[in-house]
Amino acid sequence: MIVEVSFVPIGDGTSLSRYVAKVIKNIEKSGLEYQLTPMGTIIEGEWNEISALIGYSHNLIFEMGVERIITNIKIDYRIDKKSSLQDKIDSVKNKMVEFDG
Amino acid sequence: MIVEVSFVPIGDGTSLSRYVAKVIKNIEKSGLEYQLTPMGTIIEGEWNEISALIGYSHNLIFEMGVERIITNIKIDYRIDKKSSLQDKIDSVKNKMVEFDG
């Protein structure tokens, strides 16, 4: 499945990038394919791996002194075909070319 | 933590209520506190319980013949104070009265 996740630590100033950086470094260690976007992190993997990663990310952020986190997760889970991060982008771009044609 | 989840089965007609009903009946069995809203289901519990429930819900929906699910999850996780589903509503309503006062 492909999962987009974003963590919003509340109550500790408007700059959130150091929390995101901490979490991303941990995602990197997991070995899962991921992509950082301006609005979140997109990860490819199984739900048991990714949900464990999300649970651990909460702990990492709390350890940095935050007391409340709002987390948004969007899952795209399909069993009709395998679709990687790059496949999804390519699929849209190919259709855009067809509309041009 | 408090978690809102909504499952969108793709490609099987515009009526989604039978899938939601199936999932809710399973959440009910879990014994976790929950509330059904017009846009999702709000559950109170620990991440390991809720993430397992989400994983199982995907299986339930796939077993009903769906081949793709988009799932949205929003987590409100705070360690500074305990806040139940009803506490959150009450807290806003009390503030609304203050603004009136």
Next chain:
Amino acid sequence: MIVEVSFVPIGDGTSLSRYVAKVIKNIEKSGLEYQLTPMGTIIEGEWNEISALIGYSHNLIFEMGVERIITNIKIDYRIDKKSSLQDKIDSVKNKMVEFDG
């Protein structure tokens, strides 16, 4: 359409209820049907009305001294049949009874 919206003011403490209360009082004035949930506010209306309300809500929150807001919006827009807030809940509950059989 039915729209769920939640505003997360960043950087001003972990208690967000006074901002939500301010915004809800304004939604109330709009005359649109709405429902407060533990995770957001669900509104029934047209996109031009609701998007204007969202824009105005941002201004209200900034006026209270916040400098950053993360806003989540989920829209359920269908043209095959009219479905109110209560219809959506009823539809799931009826299906739950059917499963009980």
Next chain:
Amino acid sequence: MIVEVSFVPIGDGTSLSRYVAKVIKNIEKSGLEYQLTPMGTIIEGEWNEISALIGYSHNLIFEMGVERIITNIKIDYRIDKKSSLQDKIDSVKNKMVEFDG
């Protein structure tokens, strides 16, 4: 503000890329800065521009024969500093280097 949007047309098969392609071509015409990700489209602009674009996108998708759309929107709106799509990525990457250091 920076806005991530994703449209999920319901009930018309599991392949959604042609709808996304149609919408993206229209976003392109708007002249707003945008980035396509595997999970949505991220746009930089003012709320009145972006909300009009979202309203128009719904019409485009309905014209293609769809009868129900679930749309997710996440807004990051800050007035303390200007932050472009690239700034947000750079900010996290810089912090990641610091943690390494």
